Ligand SMILES: CC(=O)N[C@H]1[C@@H](OP(=O)(O)OP(=O)(O)OC[C@H]2O[C@@H](n3ccc(=O)[nH]c3=O)[C@H](O)[C@@H]2O)O[C@H](CO)[C@@H](O)[C@@H]1O
């Protein structure tokens with residue numbers, strides 16, 4: 001479903017966003033949960049609240065390549081998976097290169113078959129992204145790791161429970177090791193693990209599938225091995241990053257937006273920053289309502305593993321900081337190179353100075369519409385956000401990144417009152433004129 005690469009989003013700035021927006025299930029929860037389906041020797045795993053995203057299609061294709069039955073019922077946001085047939089334990093470059101999160105099939109393959117051979121995932125625009133912590137965990141469980149010809153191969157006759165300390169609370173390593181340990185002999189204790197809500201969602205599914213996982217959402221996870229796992233049904237947790245992106249959009253446009261079904265506890269660090277910047281954030285029965293102030297105040301932000309400020313909200317946050325009245329700082333501690341969106345924002349009149357892992361953001365910015373290209377998923381969202389408050393027209397290209405993590409982003413913004421369209425480049429001139437005619 002990846003967007004046509006000749007498409008772009010054209011946004012005409014100046015509209016105040018108002019109304020209710022609905023959030024999808026979380027990309028970062030559904031991807032490892034899809035991989036967990038490999039663990040079910042019997043019965044279907046049925047997932048609901050599945051977002052329609054290109055990453056989900058990519059993971060489905062990886063699983064189909066491994067010989068699982070995968071049936072995606074898009075109109076109902078539901079996927080039925082069955083892993084009862086004989087499976088392959090090899091995920092080739094062609095698939096892994098499309099999406100680095102494919103590496104999370106390794107833990108479940110190793111748990112169930114004692115073997116996994118997966119192409120080494122590369123880095124991406126936000127950083128080098130090694131997988132050493134995943135492998136260190138597999139080795140501690142007794143697997144032998146070989147790396148050759150661009151592949152990682154893990155082999156074990158029988159995995160055995162172990163005590164593992166992660167040097168950094170990596171999300172992917174926590175998920176991969178937790179899944180590898182589900183069918184090991186004895187108990188595995190993993191310390192300094194990631195505590196993200198998506199880890200908790202994965203642990204909940206694993207437990208429904210027959211695993212014994214305790215402590216997800218805290219610093220230590222304990223997994224007691226079981227001999228067999230089975231399918232279940234599960235509704236994927238709401239996407240806190242999509243929700244957060246709309247909260248920022250509301251604050252930025254001095255809007256009044258109810259982010260329906262957003263889970264406030266999952267967005268605490270963002271909500272606290274929005275309030276510091278002058279926005280009103282109301283927790284209502286239906287979700288989280290954000291009212292943007294007439295003038296935003298500057299603030300300093302540092303990204304951290306959960307429950308700290310999420311790196312996946314960093315590019316969107318920098319747009320809000322640039323709009324604020326004064327100088328803000330943003331320190332990125334999770335990825336070493338997640339500032340590429342700022343160079344695109346410079347084309348829109350942003351004034352900033354990168355110093356190592358921090359950036360000084362000088363506001364208030366009078367954003368000017370420009371042609372900009374997304375460099376990664378959250379950069380794409382950040383550029384569209386800047387376009388919402390820019391003078392004139394902003395054109396955002398490279399929408400394949402946006403489609404990895406946002407379903408119908410432009411339509412949801414349109415419904416909130418934004419002047420925004422997604423067009424084929426060949427129709428570009430015509431659409432700009434059509435939109436201009438509305439002025
Ligand atoms: C599909 C998914 O859920 N992606 C999320 C996941 O990515 P992902 O699971 O890849 O992120 P990690 O938490 O593993 O990575 C965080 C940091 O740890 C480093 N690291 C990681 C593993 C390892 O073996 N060695 C190592 O050094 C990485 O290079 C990075 O600097 O968490 C990130 C951090 O919240 C988010 O930005 C991503 O959206």
Ligand SMILES: C=C(OP(=O)(O)O)C(=O)O
Pocket residue numbers: 028100101124126312377378405
């Ligand atoms: C960085 C992200 O995802 P991934 O880890 O899949 O690249 C993200 O969701 O912002």
